[in-house]
Amino acid sequence: MSAPSIETPRSLSRRNAQRSNFELYSWLFMRISGIVLVFLVLGHLFIMNFLDGGVQRINFAFVAGRWASPFWQVWDLTMLWLAMLHGTNGMRTIINDYAERDQTRFWLKMILYVSSAFIILLGTLVIFTFDPNLG
Amino acid sequence: MATTTPVGTLYRGGEGMWTWVLHRITGVGVFFFLFVHVLDTALVRVSPEAYDIVIATYKTPIVALLEVGLVGAVLFHALNGLRVIAVDFWSKGPRFQRQMTWGIAAVWLVVMIPGAYYMLMHSIEALFGSTP
Incomplete structure:
Protein backbone atom coordinates (compact mmCIF):
# COMPACT_ATOMS: atom_id res chain seq x y z
CA MET A 1 0.00 0.00 0.00
CA SER A 2 1.39 3.32 -0.97
CA ALA A 3 1.25 6.32 1.32
CA PRO A 4 -1.32 8.94 0.43
CA SER A 5 0.27 11.82 -1.39
CA ILE A 6 -0.06 15.24 0.16
CA GLU A 7 0.84 18.27 -1.88
CA THR A 8 3.62 20.36 -0.41
CA PRO A 9 2.47 23.85 0.57
CA ARG A 10 4.73 25.43 -2.03
CA SER A 11 3.77 23.12 -4.89
CA LEU A 12 3.16 24.63 -8.30
CA SER A 13 -0.62 24.24 -8.24
CA ARG A 14 -0.89 26.07 -4.93
CA ARG A 15 1.45 28.83 -6.00
CA ASN A 16 -0.65 29.40 -9.08
CA ALA A 17 -3.81 29.71 -7.01
CA GLN A 18 -5.15 33.24 -6.68
CA ARG A 19 -3.32 35.05 -3.95
CA SER A 20 -3.97 38.57 -2.81
CA ASN A 21 -2.99 40.72 0.12
CA PHE A 22 -6.59 41.78 0.80
CA GLU A 23 -6.71 40.20 4.27
CA LEU A 24 -3.41 41.86 5.21
CA TYR A 25 -4.71 45.29 4.18
CA SER A 26 -8.01 44.69 5.96
CA TRP A 27 -6.13 43.72 9.14
CA LEU A 28 -4.00 46.87 8.87
CA PHE A 29 -7.06 49.02 8.12
CA MET A 30 -8.78 47.83 11.32
CA ARG A 31 -5.82 49.02 13.38
CA ILE A 32 -5.27 52.38 11.64
CA SER A 33 -8.99 53.27 11.47
CA GLY A 34 -9.35 52.03 15.05
CA ILE A 35 -6.78 54.51 16.37
CA VAL A 36 -8.42 57.42 14.47
CA LEU A 37 -11.89 56.33 15.64
CA VAL A 38 -10.78 56.27 19.30
CA PHE A 39 -10.36 60.05 19.08
CA LEU A 40 -13.31 60.81 16.76
CA VAL A 41 -15.89 58.60 18.49
CA LEU A 42 -14.87 59.18 22.12
CA GLY A 43 -14.74 62.93 21.36
CA HIS A 44 -18.18 62.73 19.76
CA LEU A 45 -19.64 60.79 22.70
CA PHE A 46 -18.09 63.19 25.21
CA ILE A 47 -19.51 66.26 23.47
CA MET A 48 -22.96 64.74 22.84
CA ASN A 49 -23.52 62.88 26.13
CA PHE A 50 -21.56 64.84 28.73
CA LEU A 51 -20.97 68.51 27.80
CA ASP A 52 -23.65 71.14 28.62
CA GLY A 53 -26.40 68.74 29.70
CA GLY A 54 -25.67 66.00 27.16
CA VAL A 55 -28.53 64.60 25.07
CA GLN A 56 -31.06 66.89 26.77
CA ARG A 57 -29.88 69.90 24.73
CA ILE A 58 -29.88 68.20 21.32
CA ASN A 59 -32.49 69.26 18.75
CA PHE A 60 -32.66 70.48 15.13
CA ALA A 61 -31.26 73.91 16.04
CA PHE A 62 -28.29 72.27 17.78
CA VAL A 63 -27.49 70.18 14.67
CA ALA A 64 -27.86 73.29 12.47
CA GLY A 65 -25.40 75.18 14.69
CA ARG A 66 -22.83 72.40 14.53
CA TRP A 67 -23.00 71.72 10.80
CA ALA A 68 -22.61 75.44 10.09
CA SER A 69 -18.93 74.73 10.78
CA PRO A 70 -16.86 72.84 8.17
CA PHE A 71 -14.77 71.46 11.05
CA TRP A 72 -17.67 69.41 12.44
CA GLN A 73 -18.82 68.46 8.93
CA VAL A 74 -15.39 66.97 8.19
CA TRP A 75 -15.29 65.35 11.66
CA ASP A 76 -18.69 63.71 11.20
CA LEU A 77 -18.03 62.66 7.59
CA THR A 78 -14.67 61.06 8.48
CA MET A 79 -16.23 59.35 11.49
CA LEU A 80 -19.15 58.05 9.40
CA TRP A 81 -16.94 56.52 6.71
CA LEU A 82 -14.29 55.07 9.03
CA ALA A 83 -16.82 53.68 11.53
CA MET A 84 -18.99 52.12 8.81
CA LEU A 85 -16.03 50.54 6.99
CA HIS A 86 -14.49 49.36 10.30
CA GLY A 87 -17.83 47.91 11.42
CA THR A 88 -18.60 46.32 8.06
CA ASN A 89 -15.19 44.68 7.95
CA GLY A 90 -15.67 43.41 11.51
CA MET A 91 -19.07 41.95 10.60
CA ARG A 92 -17.51 40.35 7.50
CA THR A 93 -14.97 38.61 9.76
CA ILE A 94 -17.71 37.40 12.10
CA ILE A 95 -19.85 36.08 9.20
CA ASN A 96 -16.80 34.26 7.79
CA ASP A 97 -16.18 32.72 11.23
CA ASN A 133 -33.67 76.75 6.95
CA LEU A 134 -35.77 73.64 6.27
CA GLY A 135 -39.36 73.76 7.49
CA MET B 1 -4.53 3.61 26.73
CA ALA B 2 -5.43 7.15 27.67
CA THR B 3 -8.79 8.35 26.46
CA THR B 4 -9.36 11.90 25.35
CA THR B 5 -12.61 13.72 25.88
CA PRO B 6 -13.61 15.87 22.94
CA VAL B 7 -14.04 19.51 23.82
CA GLY B 8 -16.56 21.77 22.14
CA THR B 9 -14.30 24.73 21.66
CA LEU B 10 -10.71 25.59 20.95
CA TYR B 11 -10.76 28.26 23.63
CA ARG B 12 -10.29 27.43 27.29
CA GLY B 13 -11.07 30.71 29.03
CA GLY B 14 -8.71 33.25 30.49
CA GLU B 15 -8.53 37.02 30.06
CA GLY B 16 -7.49 36.80 26.41
CA MET B 17 -10.52 34.77 25.40
CA TRP B 18 -13.06 36.84 27.32
CA THR B 19 -11.77 40.17 26.03
CA TRP B 20 -11.98 38.68 22.51
CA VAL B 21 -15.60 37.61 23.12
CA LEU B 22 -16.49 41.01 24.58
CA HIS B 23 -14.76 42.77 21.69
CA ARG B 24 -17.00 40.93 19.21
CA ILE B 25 -20.22 41.47 21.19
CA THR B 26 -19.59 45.19 21.77
CA GLY B 27 -18.49 45.61 18.14
CA VAL B 28 -21.69 44.09 16.76
CA GLY B 29 -23.83 46.07 19.21
CA VAL B 30 -22.18 49.39 18.36
CA PHE B 31 -22.43 48.62 14.62
CA PHE B 32 -26.21 48.09 14.84
CA PHE B 33 -26.59 51.28 16.86
CA LEU B 34 -24.63 53.12 14.16
CA PHE B 35 -27.24 52.08 11.55
CA VAL B 36 -30.05 53.43 13.74
CA HIS B 37 -28.10 56.58 14.55
CA VAL B 38 -27.46 57.48 10.88
CA LEU B 39 -31.17 56.89 10.16
CA ASP B 40 -32.35 59.09 13.05
CA THR B 41 -29.93 61.86 12.08
CA ALA B 42 -31.15 61.60 8.46
CA LEU B 43 -34.49 62.95 9.74
CA VAL B 44 -32.94 66.44 9.71
CA ARG B 45 -33.50 66.22 5.93
CA VAL B 46 -37.20 65.43 6.46
CA SER B 47 -38.22 68.20 8.84
CA PRO B 48 -37.05 69.83 12.11
CA GLU B 49 -40.23 68.52 13.79
CA ALA B 50 -39.64 64.90 12.73
CA TYR B 51 -36.06 65.07 14.04
CA ASP B 52 -37.04 66.68 17.35
CA ILE B 53 -39.82 64.10 17.97
CA VAL B 54 -37.42 61.16 17.53
CA ILE B 55 -34.62 62.83 19.53
CA ALA B 56 -37.13 63.40 22.36
CA THR B 57 -37.29 59.60 22.84
CA TYR B 58 -33.49 59.67 23.38
CA LYS B 59 -34.06 61.90 26.42
CA THR B 60 -36.26 59.37 28.29
CA PRO B 61 -34.89 57.41 31.30
CA ILE B 62 -34.96 54.00 29.54
CA VAL B 63 -33.01 55.23 26.53
CA ALA B 64 -30.67 57.12 28.89
CA LEU B 65 -29.85 53.73 30.43
CA LEU B 66 -29.24 52.30 26.94
CA GLU B 67 -26.94 55.28 26.23
CA VAL B 68 -24.87 54.36 29.29
CA GLY B 69 -24.63 50.83 27.84
CA LEU B 70 -23.59 52.26 24.46
CA VAL B 71 -20.87 54.47 25.98
CA GLY B 72 -19.67 51.50 28.06
CA ALA B 73 -19.54 49.27 24.98
CA VAL B 74 -17.72 51.86 22.84
CA LEU B 75 -15.26 52.62 25.65
CA PHE B 76 -14.45 48.93 26.17
CA HIS B 77 -14.09 48.36 22.42
CA ALA B 78 -11.77 51.39 22.12
CA LEU B 79 -9.58 50.44 25.11
CA ASN B 80 -9.37 46.77 24.16
CA GLY B 81 -8.65 47.75 20.53
CA LEU B 82 -5.66 49.79 21.73
CA ARG B 83 -4.56 46.76 23.78
CA VAL B 84 -4.80 44.53 20.68
CA ILE B 85 -2.70 47.06 18.72
CA ALA B 86 -0.13 47.08 21.54
CA VAL B 87 0.01 43.27 21.52
CA ASP B 88 0.47 43.27 17.71
CA PHE B 89 2.99 46.08 17.30
CA TRP B 90 4.78 46.62 20.65
CA SER B 91 7.60 44.15 21.18
CA LYS B 92 6.69 43.74 24.86
CA GLY B 93 2.94 43.73 24.17
CA PRO B 94 2.36 39.96 24.36
CA ARG B 95 4.29 39.74 27.64
CA PHE B 96 2.16 42.46 29.26
CA GLN B 97 -1.20 41.57 27.67
CA ARG B 98 -2.65 40.38 30.98
CA GLN B 99 -1.57 43.50 32.88
CA MET B 100 -2.98 45.63 30.06
CA THR B 101 -6.32 43.78 30.40
CA TRP B 102 -6.56 44.73 34.07
CA GLY B 103 -5.36 48.21 33.16
CA ILE B 104 -8.21 48.77 30.71
CA ALA B 105 -10.69 47.32 33.22
CA ALA B 106 -9.50 49.91 35.75
CA VAL B 107 -9.70 52.80 33.25
CA TRP B 108 -13.17 51.64 32.17
CA LEU B 109 -14.45 51.66 35.78
CA VAL B 110 -12.85 55.02 36.58
CA VAL B 111 -14.58 56.61 33.55
CA MET B 112 -17.89 54.72 33.72
CA ILE B 113 -18.78 55.18 37.40
CA PRO B 114 -18.89 59.01 37.35
CA GLY B 115 -19.88 58.89 33.65
CA ALA B 116 -22.97 56.77 34.29
CA TYR B 117 -23.99 59.01 37.19
CA TYR B 118 -23.59 62.12 35.05
CA MET B 119 -25.50 60.63 32.09
CA LEU B 120 -28.34 59.45 34.34
CA MET B 121 -28.51 62.64 36.44
CA HIS B 122 -31.33 64.17 34.40
CA SER B 123 -33.39 60.95 34.48
CA ILE B 124 -32.90 60.54 38.24
CA GLU B 125 -34.12 64.11 38.75
CA ALA B 126 -37.11 63.52 36.46
CA LEU B 127 -38.05 60.28 38.24
CA PHE B 128 -37.32 61.10 41.88
CA GLY B 129 -37.33 64.89 41.97
CA SER B 130 -33.69 65.21 43.06
CA THR B 131 -30.27 63.63 42.77
CA PRO B 132 -28.59 62.09 45.83
Whole structure:
Protein backbone atom coordinates (compact mmCIF):
# COMPACT_ATOMS: atom_id res chain seq x y z
CA MET A 1 0.00 0.00 0.00
CA SER A 2 1.39 3.32 -0.97
CA ALA A 3 1.25 6.32 1.32
CA PRO A 4 -1.32 8.94 0.43
CA SER A 5 0.27 11.82 -1.39
CA ILE A 6 -0.06 15.24 0.16
CA GLU A 7 0.84 18.27 -1.88
CA THR A 8 3.62 20.36 -0.41
CA PRO A 9 2.47 23.85 0.57
CA ARG A 10 4.73 25.43 -2.03
CA SER A 11 3.77 23.12 -4.89
CA LEU A 12 3.16 24.63 -8.30
CA SER A 13 -0.62 24.24 -8.24
CA ARG A 14 -0.89 26.07 -4.93
CA ARG A 15 1.45 28.83 -6.00
CA ASN A 16 -0.65 29.40 -9.08
CA ALA A 17 -3.81 29.71 -7.01
CA GLN A 18 -5.15 33.24 -6.68
CA ARG A 19 -3.32 35.05 -3.95
CA SER A 20 -3.97 38.57 -2.81
CA ASN A 21 -2.99 40.72 0.12
CA PHE A 22 -6.59 41.78 0.80
CA GLU A 23 -6.71 40.20 4.27
CA LEU A 24 -3.41 41.86 5.21
CA TYR A 25 -4.71 45.29 4.18
CA SER A 26 -8.01 44.69 5.96
CA TRP A 27 -6.13 43.72 9.14
CA LEU A 28 -4.00 46.87 8.87
CA PHE A 29 -7.06 49.02 8.12
CA MET A 30 -8.78 47.83 11.32
CA ARG A 31 -5.82 49.02 13.38
CA ILE A 32 -5.27 52.38 11.64
CA SER A 33 -8.99 53.27 11.47
CA GLY A 34 -9.35 52.03 15.05
CA ILE A 35 -6.78 54.51 16.37
CA VAL A 36 -8.42 57.42 14.47
CA LEU A 37 -11.89 56.33 15.64
CA VAL A 38 -10.78 56.27 19.30
CA PHE A 39 -10.36 60.05 19.08
CA LEU A 40 -13.31 60.81 16.76
CA VAL A 41 -15.89 58.60 18.49
CA LEU A 42 -14.87 59.18 22.12
CA GLY A 43 -14.74 62.93 21.36
CA HIS A 44 -18.18 62.73 19.76
CA LEU A 45 -19.64 60.79 22.70
CA PHE A 46 -18.09 63.19 25.21
CA ILE A 47 -19.51 66.26 23.47
CA MET A 48 -22.96 64.74 22.84
CA ASN A 49 -23.52 62.88 26.13
CA PHE A 50 -21.56 64.84 28.73
CA LEU A 51 -20.97 68.51 27.80
CA ASP A 52 -23.65 71.14 28.62
CA GLY A 53 -26.40 68.74 29.70
CA GLY A 54 -25.67 66.00 27.16
CA VAL A 55 -28.53 64.60 25.07
CA GLN A 56 -31.06 66.89 26.77
CA ARG A 57 -29.88 69.90 24.73
CA ILE A 58 -29.88 68.20 21.32
CA ASN A 59 -32.49 69.26 18.75
CA PHE A 60 -32.66 70.48 15.13
CA ALA A 61 -31.26 73.91 16.04
CA PHE A 62 -28.29 72.27 17.78
CA VAL A 63 -27.49 70.18 14.67
CA ALA A 64 -27.86 73.29 12.47
CA GLY A 65 -25.40 75.18 14.69
CA ARG A 66 -22.83 72.40 14.53
CA TRP A 67 -23.00 71.72 10.80
CA ALA A 68 -22.61 75.44 10.09
CA SER A 69 -18.93 74.73 10.78
CA PRO A 70 -16.86 72.84 8.17
CA PHE A 71 -14.77 71.46 11.05
CA TRP A 72 -17.67 69.41 12.44
CA GLN A 73 -18.82 68.46 8.93
CA VAL A 74 -15.39 66.97 8.19
CA TRP A 75 -15.29 65.35 11.66
CA ASP A 76 -18.69 63.71 11.20
CA LEU A 77 -18.03 62.66 7.59
CA THR A 78 -14.67 61.06 8.48
CA MET A 79 -16.23 59.35 11.49
CA LEU A 80 -19.15 58.05 9.40
CA TRP A 81 -16.94 56.52 6.71
CA LEU A 82 -14.29 55.07 9.03
CA ALA A 83 -16.82 53.68 11.53
CA MET A 84 -18.99 52.12 8.81
CA LEU A 85 -16.03 50.54 6.99
CA HIS A 86 -14.49 49.36 10.30
CA GLY A 87 -17.83 47.91 11.42
CA THR A 88 -18.60 46.32 8.06
CA ASN A 89 -15.19 44.68 7.95
CA GLY A 90 -15.67 43.41 11.51
CA MET A 91 -19.07 41.95 10.60
CA ARG A 92 -17.51 40.35 7.50
CA THR A 93 -14.97 38.61 9.76
CA ILE A 94 -17.71 37.40 12.10
CA ILE A 95 -19.85 36.08 9.20
CA ASN A 96 -16.80 34.26 7.79
CA ASP A 97 -16.18 32.72 11.23
CA TYR A 98 -19.66 31.49 12.07
CA ALA A 99 -21.65 30.94 8.85
CA GLU A 100 -20.55 27.49 7.71
CA ARG A 101 -22.50 27.01 4.47
CA ASP A 102 -21.06 28.78 1.40
CA GLN A 103 -24.50 30.04 0.37
CA THR A 104 -25.32 31.40 3.84
CA ARG A 105 -21.97 33.16 4.02
CA PHE A 106 -22.41 34.67 0.57
CA TRP A 107 -25.92 36.03 1.17
CA LEU A 108 -25.22 37.33 4.67
CA LYS A 109 -22.28 39.29 3.26
CA MET A 110 -24.36 40.59 0.35
CA ILE A 111 -27.00 41.88 2.80
CA LEU A 112 -24.21 43.41 4.89
CA TYR A 113 -22.55 45.17 1.93
CA VAL A 114 -25.78 46.52 0.44
CA SER A 115 -27.09 47.86 3.76
CA SER A 116 -23.69 49.35 4.70
CA ALA A 117 -23.40 51.09 1.32
CA PHE A 118 -26.91 52.47 1.78
CA ILE A 119 -26.09 53.88 5.25
CA ILE A 120 -22.76 55.38 4.13
CA LEU A 121 -24.38 57.08 1.12
CA LEU A 122 -27.39 58.28 3.13
CA GLY A 123 -25.19 59.74 5.88
CA THR A 124 -22.89 61.43 3.35
CA LEU A 125 -25.88 62.91 1.51
CA VAL A 126 -27.35 64.23 4.78
CA ILE A 127 -24.11 65.97 5.78
CA PHE A 128 -23.62 67.54 2.32
CA THR A 129 -27.23 68.57 1.65
CA PHE A 130 -28.21 69.70 5.16
CA ASP A 131 -30.45 72.77 5.01
CA PRO A 132 -30.65 74.78 8.28
CA ASN A 133 -33.67 76.75 6.95
CA LEU A 134 -35.77 73.64 6.27
CA GLY A 135 -39.36 73.76 7.49
CA MET B 1 -4.53 3.61 26.73
CA ALA B 2 -5.43 7.15 27.67
CA THR B 3 -8.79 8.35 26.46
CA THR B 4 -9.36 11.90 25.35
CA THR B 5 -12.61 13.72 25.88
CA PRO B 6 -13.61 15.87 22.94
CA VAL B 7 -14.04 19.51 23.82
CA GLY B 8 -16.56 21.77 22.14
CA THR B 9 -14.30 24.73 21.66
CA LEU B 10 -10.71 25.59 20.95
CA TYR B 11 -10.76 28.26 23.63
CA ARG B 12 -10.29 27.43 27.29
CA GLY B 13 -11.07 30.71 29.03
CA GLY B 14 -8.71 33.25 30.49
CA GLU B 15 -8.53 37.02 30.06
CA GLY B 16 -7.49 36.80 26.41
CA MET B 17 -10.52 34.77 25.40
CA TRP B 18 -13.06 36.84 27.32
CA THR B 19 -11.77 40.17 26.03
CA TRP B 20 -11.98 38.68 22.51
CA VAL B 21 -15.60 37.61 23.12
CA LEU B 22 -16.49 41.01 24.58
CA HIS B 23 -14.76 42.77 21.69
CA ARG B 24 -17.00 40.93 19.21
CA ILE B 25 -20.22 41.47 21.19
CA THR B 26 -19.59 45.19 21.77
CA GLY B 27 -18.49 45.61 18.14
CA VAL B 28 -21.69 44.09 16.76
CA GLY B 29 -23.83 46.07 19.21
CA VAL B 30 -22.18 49.39 18.36
CA PHE B 31 -22.43 48.62 14.62
CA PHE B 32 -26.21 48.09 14.84
CA PHE B 33 -26.59 51.28 16.86
CA LEU B 34 -24.63 53.12 14.16
CA PHE B 35 -27.24 52.08 11.55
CA VAL B 36 -30.05 53.43 13.74
CA HIS B 37 -28.10 56.58 14.55
CA VAL B 38 -27.46 57.48 10.88
CA LEU B 39 -31.17 56.89 10.16
CA ASP B 40 -32.35 59.09 13.05
CA THR B 41 -29.93 61.86 12.08
CA ALA B 42 -31.15 61.60 8.46
CA LEU B 43 -34.49 62.95 9.74
CA VAL B 44 -32.94 66.44 9.71
CA ARG B 45 -33.50 66.22 5.93
CA VAL B 46 -37.20 65.43 6.46
CA SER B 47 -38.22 68.20 8.84
CA PRO B 48 -37.05 69.83 12.11
CA GLU B 49 -40.23 68.52 13.79
CA ALA B 50 -39.64 64.90 12.73
CA TYR B 51 -36.06 65.07 14.04
CA ASP B 52 -37.04 66.68 17.35
CA ILE B 53 -39.82 64.10 17.97
CA VAL B 54 -37.42 61.16 17.53
CA ILE B 55 -34.62 62.83 19.53
CA ALA B 56 -37.13 63.40 22.36
CA THR B 57 -37.29 59.60 22.84
CA TYR B 58 -33.49 59.67 23.38
CA LYS B 59 -34.06 61.90 26.42
CA THR B 60 -36.26 59.37 28.29
CA PRO B 61 -34.89 57.41 31.30
CA ILE B 62 -34.96 54.00 29.54
CA VAL B 63 -33.01 55.23 26.53
CA ALA B 64 -30.67 57.12 28.89
CA LEU B 65 -29.85 53.73 30.43
CA LEU B 66 -29.24 52.30 26.94
CA GLU B 67 -26.94 55.28 26.23
CA VAL B 68 -24.87 54.36 29.29
CA GLY B 69 -24.63 50.83 27.84
CA LEU B 70 -23.59 52.26 24.46
CA VAL B 71 -20.87 54.47 25.98
CA GLY B 72 -19.67 51.50 28.06
CA ALA B 73 -19.54 49.27 24.98
CA VAL B 74 -17.72 51.86 22.84
CA LEU B 75 -15.26 52.62 25.65
CA PHE B 76 -14.45 48.93 26.17
CA HIS B 77 -14.09 48.36 22.42
CA ALA B 78 -11.77 51.39 22.12
CA LEU B 79 -9.58 50.44 25.11
CA ASN B 80 -9.37 46.77 24.16
CA GLY B 81 -8.65 47.75 20.53
CA LEU B 82 -5.66 49.79 21.73
CA ARG B 83 -4.56 46.76 23.78
CA VAL B 84 -4.80 44.53 20.68
CA ILE B 85 -2.70 47.06 18.72
CA ALA B 86 -0.13 47.08 21.54
CA VAL B 87 0.01 43.27 21.52
CA ASP B 88 0.47 43.27 17.71
CA PHE B 89 2.99 46.08 17.30
CA TRP B 90 4.78 46.62 20.65
CA SER B 91 7.60 44.15 21.18
CA LYS B 92 6.69 43.74 24.86
CA GLY B 93 2.94 43.73 24.17
CA PRO B 94 2.36 39.96 24.36
CA ARG B 95 4.29 39.74 27.64
CA PHE B 96 2.16 42.46 29.26
CA GLN B 97 -1.20 41.57 27.67
CA ARG B 98 -2.65 40.38 30.98
CA GLN B 99 -1.57 43.50 32.88
CA MET B 100 -2.98 45.63 30.06
CA THR B 101 -6.32 43.78 30.40
CA TRP B 102 -6.56 44.73 34.07
CA GLY B 103 -5.36 48.21 33.16
CA ILE B 104 -8.21 48.77 30.71
CA ALA B 105 -10.69 47.32 33.22
CA ALA B 106 -9.50 49.91 35.75
CA VAL B 107 -9.70 52.80 33.25
CA TRP B 108 -13.17 51.64 32.17
CA LEU B 109 -14.45 51.66 35.78
CA VAL B 110 -12.85 55.02 36.58
CA VAL B 111 -14.58 56.61 33.55
CA MET B 112 -17.89 54.72 33.72
CA ILE B 113 -18.78 55.18 37.40
CA PRO B 114 -18.89 59.01 37.35
CA GLY B 115 -19.88 58.89 33.65
CA ALA B 116 -22.97 56.77 34.29
CA TYR B 117 -23.99 59.01 37.19
CA TYR B 118 -23.59 62.12 35.05
CA MET B 119 -25.50 60.63 32.09
CA LEU B 120 -28.34 59.45 34.34
CA MET B 121 -28.51 62.64 36.44
CA HIS B 122 -31.33 64.17 34.40
CA SER B 123 -33.39 60.95 34.48
CA ILE B 124 -32.90 60.54 38.24
CA GLU B 125 -34.12 64.11 38.75
CA ALA B 126 -37.11 63.52 36.46
CA LEU B 127 -38.05 60.28 38.24
CA PHE B 128 -37.32 61.10 41.88
CA GLY B 129 -37.33 64.89 41.97
CA SER B 130 -33.69 65.21 43.06
CA THR B 131 -30.27 63.63 42.77
CA PRO B 132 -28.59 62.09 45.83
